[in-house]
Amino acid sequence: MTAHAPPPHAAPNAASERTERWWHRATGYQVYPRSFADSNGDGMGDIPGITSKLGHLSDLGIGFIWLSPVYASPMIDNGYDIADYRNIAPEFGTLDDMDHLIAEARERGIGIVMDLVVNHSSSLHHWFQAARASRDCAQHDYYIWRDPAPDGGPPDDARAAFGGPAWTYCEEVGQYYFHFFSPAQPDLNWQNPALRAEIYDMMRWWLDRGIAGFRMDVISLIGKDVDARVYEEGPDLHPFLQEMHREVLAGRDVLTIGESWSVSIETGLLYCGRDRDELDMVFEFSHIREGWHPELGKFAPKPFDLVAFKRALFSWQDLTREDGWHALFLSNHDLPRQVSFYADDRAHRRPAAKTLATVLHLLKGTPFVYQGEEIGMTNARFERIDQYRDLETLNHFEEQIAQGVSPEAFLAGANRNSRDHSRTPMQWNAAPHGGFTTGTPWIQANPNFGEVNVEQDMVHSDSVFAHYRRLIALRKESDLVTFGHTVQLMQDDPDIIAFERRLGDERLFVIANFTAQDRERELPPELAGQADCLVCSHTPRGEIPRFLRLVPYESLAWKL
Ligand code: TEU
Numbered sequence: 001m002t003a004h005a006p007p008p009h010a011a012p013n014a015a016s017e018r019t020e021r022w023w024h025r026a027t028g029y030q031v032y033p034r035s036f037a038d039s040n041g042d043g044m045g046d047i048p049g050i051t052s053k054l055g056h057l058s059d060l061g062i063g064f065i066w067l068s069p070v071y072a073s074p075m076i077d078n079g080y081d082i083a084d085y086r087n088i089a090p091e092f093g094t095l096d097d098m099d100h101l102i103a104e105a106r107e108r109g110i111g112i113v114m115d116l117v118v119n120h121s122s123s124l125h126h127w128f129q130a131a132r133a134s135r136d137c138a139q140h141d142y143y144i145w146r147d148p149a150p151d152g153g154p155p156d157d158a159r160a161a162f163g164g165p166a167w168t169y170c171e172e173v174g175q176y177y178f179h180f181f182s183p184a185q186p187d188l189n190w191q192n193p194a195l196r197a198e199i200y201d202m203m204r205w206w207l208d209r210g211i212a213g214f215r216m217d218v219i220s221l222i223g224k225d226v227d228a229r230v231y232e233e234g235p236d237l238h239p240f241l242q243e244m245h246r247e248v249l250a251g252r253d254v255l256t257i258g259e260s261w262s263v264s265i266e267t268g269l270l271y272c273g274r275d276r277d278e279l280d281m282v283f284e285f286s287h288i289r290e291g292w293h294p295e296l297g298k299f300a301p302k303p304f305d306l307v308a309f310k311r312a313l314f315s316w317q318d319l320t321r322e323d324g325w326h327a328l329f330l331s332n333h334d335l336p337r338q339v340s341f342y343a344d345d346r347a348h349r350r351p352a353a354k355t356l357a358t359v360l361h362l363l364k365g366t367p368f369v370y371q372g373e374e375i376g377m378t379n380a381r382f383e384r385i386d387q388y389r390d391l392e393t394l395n396h397f398e399e400q401i402a403q404g405v406s407p408e409a410f411l412a413g414a415n416r417n418s419r420d421h422s423r424t425p426m427q428w429n430a431a432p433h434g435g436f437t438t439g440t441p442w443i444q445a446n447p448n449f450g451e452v453n454v455e456q457d458m459v460h461s462d463s464v465f466a467h468y469r470r471l472i473a474l475r476k477e478s479d480l481v482t483f484g485h486t487v488q489l490m491q492d493d494p495d496i497i498a499f500e501r502r503l504g505d506e507r508l509f510v511i512a513n514f515t516a517q518d519r520e521r522e523l524p525p526e527l528a529g530q531a532d533c534l535v536c537s538h539t540p541r542g543e544i545p546r547f548l549r550l551v552p553y554e555s556l557a558w559k560l
């Protein structure tokens with residue numbers, strides 16, 4: 001058992017028939033290492049930088065860090081292309097730095113959840129270097145190879161997620177290899193038992209170093225059948241996850257979160273149902289995809305539809321009412337800044353940032369905060385494509401310009417939804433580059449760092465950080481917030497999110513105005529009356545009125 005884990009005891013919610021686990025009351029915090037804190041002035045965030053900021057994270061009250069990849073990597077996809085699973089990228093530090101971070105975090109009751117990227121490796125991994133040199137080595141079959149089509153072309157016309165074909169030819173062996181992402185990220189062949197054994201061994205090696213669990217990158221791809229052109233949630237996904245549980249996770253009090261872009265309410269409990277012995281929770285994206293254009297994708301965003309967003313979000317609250325568990329998030333390193341995407345990052349930035357938090361943190365599940373979200377960091381608004389760094393944005397730019405999209409139209413989409421908005425340096429103070437580095441950052445800082453930064457936020461009476469701290473503390477104290485079930489109200493209201501949480505005879509009522517105008521709503525008569533205002537974005541209100549008038553982006557939560 002890890003030091004940060006309190007002893008398990010029975011959950012107060014009899015309906016769940018589940019033992020309480022340490023992560024039920026914990027809030028996660030995602031660190032994107034290259035953009036968090038640079039300790040040596042080379043412009044690149046690093047592990048000693050993270051260790052130096054643990055005070056900030058323990059003030060916030062988080063229970064664990066999800067650390068995006070820090071392993072040895074050529075960084076074609078910023079570390080989601082791993083060349084050595086048992087080593088640290090030199091620009092981020094050493095294994096000793098990592099052990100030190102694990103120990104220092106544990107001192108503060110914070111676990112470290114590592115990113116596990118095992119759908120693919122880097123093409124520079126020694127397995128792939130051997131595999132591409134000869135068909136006769138054991139590692140050749142660690143990857144997915146197929147013979148050319150009769151005309152010499154690729155086996156089929158599958159496209160890669162970052163643009164171009166999903167198959168790349170390799171002269172030395174006269175075959176094509178499959179890569180769901182870039183050619184520098186060849187997919188591992190999970191059908192090979194020796195490969196699976198290597199992965200399990202590596203996972204045990206990390207757990208034995210004292211980490212608190214894994215976030216599993218695109219885990220729903222590992223059971224794929226490329227010949228049937230089934231990639232997501234393929235036939236072997238759940239057998240492999242069960243095997244991984246038996247071989248690695250059983251008997252260890254650690255947290256596992258799987259990332260899946262395909263999981264639905266039909267398949268959700270297959271991953272995290274009580275009797276499945278697979279994962280603890282999944283990152284699912286139905287609410288995120290609601291903000292994307294249905295045909296043209298993320299770089300052609302459509303106006304935000306709150307009703308559709310609520311439908312997606314609350315369908316998972318319903319799904320996990322009796323079984324399973326929900327990973328709650330609006331932001332990560334692949335997504336734009338939430339206050340810019342869902343609300344207002346100018347006139348109403350602080351209240352909007354708080355109100356997004358009020359809603360997410362008062363739902364049932366384990367909430368995740370992405371670095372900088374706790375001070376309301378915003379999208380960057382780049383003017384030129386050369387200010388972007390992300391291969392997804394750059395490759396799609398090339399493809400779409402070739403297809404006749406205008407650069408201005410593409411940039412407008414990228415300024416709304418590129419992955420780089422979440423990757424600009426963390427804004428600590430008003431020093432150059434937001435205090436992230438004394439050198440030149442690998443990607444330019446958001447020019448608003450003078451106004452939006454940790455130091456500034458803390459002195460403000462209207463602090464976003466203080467609001468997050470309050471919400472995170474409330475989850476630790478309150479069984480109602482942790483285990484209560486969720487009942488949505490005002491489903492069809494295009495401007496308001498409202499819901500109740502219920503546990504025994506305790507009730508929490510949450511309401512939020514998602515517009516930049518005042519909104520008045522009549523509330524159900526049984527809610528009106530004296531209540532305890534636990535959370536508010538503006539000023540507390542002593543009782544719940546029959547007719548509630550909310551100012552722009554105001555949110556409130558009362559305990560009845
Ligand atoms: O992302 C999964 C994934 O499918 C992304 O390509 C996603 O569709 C895209 O970012 C949305 O714009 C994971 C990691 O989170 C991401 O950073 C990696 O690039 C990707 O896997 C490959 O490892």
Ligand code: CA
Nearest residue numbers: 038040044046
């Ligand atoms: Ca550095």
